[in-house]
Amino acid sequence: MAKPTLNQRLARLDRLRDPERASAVLKPLGISVGFRVGRDKPSDALVVRQVHGTKIVEGNPEGSEQIADGLFLAKPGTIAVASADCLPILLACPGAPLIMALHAGWRSLSEGIVQEASRIWQTRNLCGEDFYGVLGPTLCRQHFEVGPEVVAAFETEGCGFTPEERALLVSRGTGDRSHVDLALAAAMMLLSLGLRPEGISLIESCTFCHPERWPSWRRDKKFAGSLWSSLELAAIS
Numbered sequence: 001m002a003k004p005t006l007n008q009r010l011a012r013l014d015r016l017r018d019p020e021r022a023s024a025v026l027k028p029l030g031i032s033v034g035f036r037v038g039r040d041k042p043s044d045a046l047v048v049r050q051v052h053g054t055k056i057v058e059g060n061p062e063g064s065e066q067i068a069d070g071l072f073l074a075k076p077g078t079i080a081v082a083s084a085d086c087l088p089i090l091l092a093c094p095g096a097p098l099i100m101a102l103h104a105g106w107r108s109l110s111e112g113i114v115q116e117a118s119r120i121w122q123t124r125n126l127c128g129e130d131f132y133g134v135l136g137p138t139l140c141r142q143h144f145e146v147g148p149e150v151v152a153a154f155e156t157e158g159c160g161f162t163p164e165e166r167a168l169l170v171s172r173g174t175g176d177r178s179h180v181d182l183a184l185a186a187a188m189m190l191l192s193l194g195l196r197p198e199g200i201s202l203i204e205s206c207t208f209c210h211p212e213r214w215p216s217w218r219r220d221k222k223f224a225g226s227l228w229s230s231l232e233l234a235a236i237s
């Protein structure tokens with residue numbers, strides 16, 4: 001049987017308008033997905049101090065706040081990342097169990113935060129196929145207008161995109177401006193790391209387009225609140 005083409009695989013991604021539906025698959029497996037808007041972090045969630053890097057740390061209930069852009073947990077508890085336009089990436093392997101939450105703007109994504117996540121799951125003898133991915137609300141392609149430096153960042157070898165993939169990710173705008181599909185970039189990275197297309201849910205709800213639902217840094221500047229994207233691993237009963 002011929003290997004499915006990129007377009008065939010992308011057509012099988014689970015595209016959702018409603019974030020609630022992202023829970024439908026994972027909830028019966030003991031993992032809850034949450035998207036909540038507010039200034040303060042969800043009270044029981046472990047979080048990190050985010051700096052647009054690629055570091056991922058183990059969620060630490062005791063110690064001081066850790067500087068990182070992702071965290072993971074292999075025991076019952078809740079982890080969350082904050083965003084307002086950047087892409088929240090939630091990864092869950094119910095069998096392990098292992099949950100991961102990443103805060104991925106263009107910098108973290110192009111510098112390899114998703115590949116860093118895969119290094120962590122590989123050290124635990126897990127493979128991409130074992131994971132579900134949920135890509136949360138972020139800027140749509142139209143609203144993610146960028147300069148040449150962002151396009152160049154996604155063309156580096158570390159990103160691993162083929163010319164075919166890059167053509168789908170980037171569209172030319174006016175002058176030196178371009179538009180990048182951040183969620184699609186993450187989905188392609190997850191596919192290349194072995195996740196099944198059906199296991200990747202894309203929540204297609206732009207933070208900029210929906211002031212009634214989501215905070216957006218580009219729209220609201222310093223008045224933007226935070227979108228807290230969380231995963232909760234339930235205690236085994």
Ligand SMILES: [Zn+2]
Nearest residue numbers: 140143206209
């Ligand atoms: Zn938009």
